[in-house]
Amino acid sequence: MAMGVAIQRVETWGHANMRKPRFAPWRAEFRSAGQALLWLLGLLLIAGMYLAVNAKVARSGREVLILEEERAELQRENAQLTTALAEQTSVERMISRAVGLGFRPATPRDVQYIRVPGLDPKPDFVAPRPPSSRMGAGSGLLPAFRETLVDWFVNWLESGDGR
Amino acid sequence: MNHGRATRKRVGVVLVGMGLAASGLLYQLIRVQFGPYAPIFAAQTGSTLIVQKVAPTRGLVFDRGGELLATNATLYYVEVEVAQLTEQSQQAIASVLAELTGLPHADLQDQLNRDWIEEQGLYRIRLTKKLEQGRTFPITIDRMGAEVLQAFLDDPSAPDLSGLALVPTSERVYPSGKVAGHVLGFVNREGEGFFGVEGYYDDWLAGKPITVERGLIPPEARLQPDAPAGVNLVLTIDLEIQQMVESELEKAIERSGAEGGQVIVMDPRNGEILAMAAWPALDPNQYDEWLGDDGGDEPIITPAVGGQFEPGSTFKVLTMASALDMGAVAPEEEFIDTGEIEVGGHLIRNWNAEAWGPQSMIGCLQHSLNVCLAYVASEKLGAASFYSYLNEFGIGQPTGIDLASEVSGQLRTPRHPLWTEADLGTNAFGQGVSVTPVQLLTAIAAVANEGVMVQPHVVREVVGPQGVYWPKAAVLGRPISQQTARSLTRMLTESLEGESSSALLEGYQIAGKTGTAQVPTDFGYDPNKTVASFVGWGPVGEPRFIVLVRLDKPSISPWGSVVAAPVFRALAERLVVLLEIPPDAIREQFALGE
Numbered sequence: 167m168a169m170g171v172a173i174q175r176v177e178t179w180g181h182a183n184m185r186k187p188r189f190a191p192w193r194a195e196f197r198s199a200g201q202a203l204l205w206l207l208g209l210l211l212i213a214g215m216y217l218a219v220n221a222k223v224a225r226s227g228r229e230v231l232i233l234e235e236e237r238a239e240l241q242r243e244n245a246q247l248t249t250a251l252a253e254q255t256s257v258e259r260m261i262s263r264a265v266g267l268g269f270r271p272a273t274p275r276d277v278q279y280i281r282v283p284g285l286d287p288k289p290d291f292v293a294p295r296p297p298s299s300r301m302g303a304g305s306g307l308l309p310a311f312r313e314t315l316v317d318w319f320v321n322w323l324e325s326g327d328g329r
Numbered sequence: 330m331n332h333g334r335a336t337r338k339r340v341g342v343v344l345v346g347m348g349l350a351a352s353g354l355l356y357q358l359i360r361v362q363f364g365p366y367a368p369i370f371a372a373q374t375g376s377t378l379i380v381q382k383v384a385p386t387r388g389l390v391f392d393r394g395g396e397l398l399a400t401n402a403t404l405y406y407v408e409v410e411v412a413q414l415t416e417q418s419q420q421a422i423a424s425v426l427a428e429l430t431g432l433p434h435a436d437l438q439d440q441l442n443r444d445w446i447e448e449q450g451l452y453r454i455r456l457t458k459k460l461e462q463g464r465t466f467p468i469t470i471d472r473m474g475a476e477v478l479q480a481f482l483d484d485p486s487a488p489d490l491s492g493l494a495l496v497p498t499s500e501r502v503y504p505s506g507k508v509a510g511h512v513l514g515f516v517n518r519e520g521e522g523f524f525g526v527e528g529y530y531d532d533w534l535a536g537k538p539i540t541v542e543r544g545l546i547p548p549e550a551r552l553q554p555d556a557p558a559g560v561n562l563v564l565t566i567d568l569e570i571q572q573m574v575e576s577e578l579e580k581a582i583e584r585s586g587a588e589g590g591q592v593i594v595m596d597p598r599n600g601e602i603l604a605m606a607a608w609p610a611l612d613p614n615q616y617d618e619w620l621g622d623d624g625g626d627e628p629i630i631t632p633a634v635g636g637q638f639e640p641g642s643t644f645k646v647l648t649m650a651s652a653l654d655m656g657a658v659a660p661e662e663e664f665i666d667t668g669e670i671e672v673g674g675h676l677i678r679n680w681n682a683e684a685w686g687p688q689s690m691i692g693c694l695q696h697s698l699n700v701c702l703a704y705v706a707s708e709k710l711g712a713a714s715f716y717s718y719l720n721e722f723g724i725g726q727p728t729g730i731d732l733a734s735e736v737s738g739q740l741r742t743p744r745h746p747l748w749t750e751a752d753l754g755t756n757a758f759g760q761g762v763s764v765t766p767v768q769l770l771t772a773i774a775a776v777a778n779e780g781v782m783v784q785p786h787v788v789r790e791v792v793g794p795q796g797v798y799w800p801k802a803a804v805l806g807r808p809i810s811q812q813t814a815r816s817l818t819r820m821l822t823e824s825l826e827g828e829s830s831s832a833l834l835e836g837y838q839i840a841g842k843t844g845t846a847q848v849p850t851d852f853g854y855d856p857n858k859t860v861a862s863f864v865g866w867g868p869v870g871e872p873r874f875i876v877l878v879r880l881d882k883p884s885i886s887p888w889g890s891v892v893a894a895p896v897f898r899a900l901a902e903r904l905v906v907l908l909e910i911p912p913d914a915i916r917e918q919f920a921l922g923e
Contacts, residue, residue: 234553293563
């Protein structure tokens with residue numbers, strides 16, 4: 167088909183009396199269709215890229231959510247185990263176990279005191295620190311992922327590089 | 330012509346193909362952008378953002394040895410997502426939940442009625458249970474119940490529970506149950522702390538809830554910030570001592586037939602509360618039982634700071650301390666007790682209505698003579714000095730202890746319009762004045778601590794994400810001199826030894842004073858009911874503990890010397906072991922380096 171077009175062009179323009187070129191109707195349609203296809207193809211490409219990026223963002227978002235849920239569940243499990251441990255080792259329970267084993271509370275007459283030079287007293291208990299607050303949203307990400315082009319431009323101007 | 334038609338046909342095919350591809354892409358884009366429920370959510374809320382309030386984990390509470398006193402467990406709210414609910418799952422959810430929670434099946438079935446839910450335009454509902462007076466409260470199930478439901482949800486052959494969702498929430502748990510319940514207070518279902526440490530440090534323990542927004546269209550991929558967590562607290566309470574004190578108090582209540590009672594153990598040197606027990610005991614896990622209607626004679630939560638009483642003879646320690654410090658009397662000074670004295674037109678008699686004849690000030694304390702102390706206050710001290718000293722001792726003012734709901738007690742001074750001179754006489758022996766147990770203990774601890782009055786406190790250590798903070802012991806004042814404190818301590822030791830008090834402990838010198846106070850009513854004092862008490866400390870010279878014992882309305886005997894003093898002895902006997910305090914003779918040997 168391409169060859170046919172080329173030959174016609176040669177015939178038309180190669181004539182001594184120059185005439186206005188005339189195209190077959192199917193050829194005009196073909197051209198319009200080609201242009202439309204080209205636009206559509208471009209659109210599809212852009213949409214495809216947008217979709218790919220969005221799908222990745224959505225997947226990452228979901229993964230973040232799942233990880234956050236997992237972390238929360240692990241923290242809940244930890245708290246549950248800590249509570250269970252505290253209940254199992256509560257003073258009342260330990261005393262009843264000791265009494266069950268035949269022990270009784272010591273009286274002052276049962277206790278003997280001796281001097282131990284250099285013996286350090288038991289250090290004070292220090293409670294564990296509560297978890298520190300995780301950084302705010304967006305921190306740790308490259309600026310390119312957080313700012314718009316306008317933001318970038320404004321920052322660039324403000325930083326003085328744009329003088 | 331044929332050629333053109335064929336070409337058009339081919340172009341058409343390509344266009345259709347690309348159009349299909351574009352449609353597919355568009356469909357996928359919409360799916361990815363909006364997700365399955367986002368449009369419903371957005372339509373209902375009018376927003377494409379999920380706004381969530383994130384409450385941080387409430388801080389933990391430990392005793393001074395690291396035993397956990399308050400922690401957090403997980404409960405689950407039961408929710409239903411309407412879009413996933415089917416006729417079958419509606420039935421199954423109601424049946425399984427009725428079995429699991431014991432709630433009426435019909436009630437659950439009503440809530441799951443899909444027509445009703447859709448009429449309301451809801452896409453998710455939280456199931457509730459009915460309480461008294463028509464109130465409702467969300468159904469909660471514990472972790473074990475949640476595991477059962479999750480197993481059902483995961484098992485294809487189990488009953489169809491489509492639409493059921495479990496939403497975790499935090500619940501405060503006190504692993505030691507009733508032990509130290511009055512010190513801790515409690516946290517309600519909304520996560521707010523009340524009474525005790527939970528009430529006083531509520532803002533610190535709770536942390537700061539934050540609001541986070543998450544984009545729904547499209548789903549956002551970013552880490553949300555955590556809410557700043559609440560601090561962890563280490564109390565001055567020693568759980569072993571606390572448990573022992575509660576056990577002894579319970580025994581004393583049973584033995585004496587008292588209606589209630591309190592014991593506080595404090596280190597007089599630094600104001601650290603080592604134990605604080607009250608009967609009836611409060612289990613913060615079951616705090617509902619304590620939330621009755623207001624009014625009536627309901628037990629008070631943390632009565633050591635919230636329950637005021639007329640102290641009776643234990644208050645004589647403060648009257649004598651004031652008189653000695655002012656130089657108005659000397660320990661050996663003689664007083665002739667005639668058995669009665671008139672102050673401001675009010676006739677004051679001794680506890681046994683008898684005359685005790687010549688007595689030294691030590692004798693006045695030993696026999697707890699009301700007449701003698703009324704004489705000291707009215708004739709030797711005078712109203713201005715007496716009330717000035719009481720003010721220095723912090724009577725009528727809150728101590729500032731770090732426990733919620735502290736009250737200040739009641740003291741009428743000469744500036745009060747209802748004060749009469751008779752008040753001076755009765756206040757001298759602890760009548761007509763109200764104090765809280767912790768207020769009385771703090772004031773008398775100044776005598777034990779060589780005249781220095783230290784603020785009582787229950788928190789030893791505050792641990793936040795940024796570091797550890799140790800609150801320092803605050804000195805509230807020096808109401809009396811060191812010399813007065815030593816002199817009065819000796820007098821109280823001698824008076825205990827003189828009467829062979831049942832508070833005495835072999836091998837240790839103890840100082841203290843009994844108290845027996847009549848109970849005021851709307852029609853005067855109840856002739857049959859008393860508050861029996863004892864305040865004592867030891868070892869004298871190097872005090873490591875000061876103890877207040879209070880028993881309300883004991884039935885076997887009204888006297889503090891009979892019902893409260895033996896409780897002090899039992900406590901002191903265990904305290905010297907638990908605090909590793911050697912007997913006086915051994916301490917002296919150690920001091921001499923032998």
